[in-house]
Amino acid sequence: MKTRAKRLAHQGFTLVEVLVALAILAVMAVMAWRAIDGLVRTQQGSAEHHRQAEQAQMALLQWQMDLSALATQAHEPALAFDGNSLTLVRRDATERARLRVVAWRVRSGQWSRWQSPALTQVRDVERAWTQAQSWGQGQWESPARLDLLTADDWAIYYFRDNAWSNPLSTAASEKDANANALPSGIRLRLQRSSAGAFSGELSWDWVSPLGVPKS
Numbered sequence: 001m002k003t004r005a006k007r008l009a010h011q012g013f014t015l016v017e018v019l020v021a022l023a024i025l026a027v028m029a030v031m032a033w034r035a036i037d038g039l040v041r042t043q044q045g046s047a048e049h050h051r052q053a054e055q056a057q058m059a060l061l062q063w064q065m066d067l068s069a070l071a072t073q074a075h076e077p078a079l080a081f082d083g084n085s086l087t088l089v090r091r092d093a094t095e096r097a098r099l100r101v102v103a104w105r106v107r108s109g110q111w112s113r114w115q116s117p118a119l120t121q122v123r124d125v126e127r128a129w130t131q132a133q134s135w136g137q138g139q140w141e142s143p144a145r146l147d148l149l150t151a152d153d154w155a156i157y158y159f160r161d162n163a164w165s166n167p168l169s170t171a172a173s174e175k176d177a178n179a180n181a182l183p184s185g186i187r188l189r190l191q192r193s194s195a196g197a198f199s200g201e202l203s204w205d206w207v208s209p210l211g212v213p214k215s
Helices: 002-011 015-068 122-136 167-171
Strands: 079-081 085-091 099-107 110-115 146-150 153-160 163-165 185-192 200-207
Touching (some): 015 099, 015 110, 099 122
Antiparallel strands (some): 099 110
16 A cells, blocks of 8 residues: 555656646736736836826926016017917016017927027017017027927917907907907917827916906
8 A cells, every 4th residue: 555655656747737737827927927018008108198297287387487478568569479380579587687589389290499599689689589480480490499299280369358369360450459469368279199198189278467458
């Protein structure tokens, strides 16, 4: 009896048992790999979502800062939208006695910003204004351009007389004496068709710190 038990103990596993064990281990390994891969993909997606959200937040913050620093008495007009780009004159962030001309545009899939050096002379502001509008039309490129956000198209609306309207229709009217007046609000709409957490339309409303202009 003891001899038989000893003989069976030395026989080990059969080939079928080994194959079954290997199959079970293979299935467990595949399941573990899928779980790890899913975890990595989730972490990557979360990191990309956070990066895009931070990028959009920083771009919109710069947009708001530019509009809120408009130098309304330094140039006429202080703000202009021609359908392709928005051009404005703002106070410099560090030296408020100086001015900067800033332009925003959507071109080649990017929402981009350009700004002039700090200026003090009226003729320099006029020159930079013309330069900014030419850049907005894509007539020249500049290393000072900063691509802030991916975008395919955009639209701008002004809030005047308690209603949102297209600034082009207002500016096109020669009879409108307030065509160059600063609106009390500006609505930005960016179209983003690229894949990602922020595809679709991104909308942002800016409210003038000067309040609603009196008519």
